[in-house]
Amino acid sequence: MKTVRCLVLAAAAISLSACTTTSDSSRQQTLSITARGGVKTLVAKNWHIDDDCNQIDYPAMTVxxxxxxxRLEIVxxxxxxxxxxxxxxxATTKVNGVVAYYTPNPGYTGRDRLVIRSPYEDGKIEEGVLTVTVVK
Structure with a gap:
């Protein structure tokens, strides 16, 4: 059985819109992001913690x-x-995680696209498909 869940987020100069499609073995999230030219923009973050907010490990995140x-940088x-x-x-406790940042090429404006993958649960994969609109 497949389910679809959508949400819209907005923050400062970054606008995010997301839809999640879920199947038995994976889920895919699509995002539309507006980023400013020359500015490093957070596009994804992931963490793996227990019920007491303690880090279990660094989750995998791949391009x-x-x-x-x-350029996409994962740190x-x-x-x-x-x-x-x-x-x-x-939510109010900083934990160790993995973060992805997108930085457009100097002088570039227009659309770009990137895909990030990260495992969740046993053998399942989450894929984030991001469409970036770079503005001045």
Whole structure:
């Protein structure tokens, strides 16, 4: 059985719109992002913590498709996890995680695309397909 869940997020100069499609072995999230030219923009973050907000490990995050008009950098750094349910108490605790940043090529404006993959649960893969509109 396949389910579709959509949400819209907005923050400062970055506008995000997402839809998630789920199957038994994977889920895919599509995002439309607006980024400013020459500015490093956070596009994804991931963490793996227990119920007490302690890090279990650094989750894997890989680039499945590089952007054609910019650079995608994946780094380990502390993040505030965005959680619901019983782990929502961790939302105000910085935890070690993995973060992806997109930086457009100098002088470039227009559209770009990138794909990030990360495992979740046993043997399942989450794929983030990001369409980036770079503006001045």
């Amino acid at each position: 499945a498709e590089q952007p054609k008009h910019g 380990r750094e502390a993040v505030y996890p965005k959680l619901v349910g019983k782990q929502s108490k961790c």
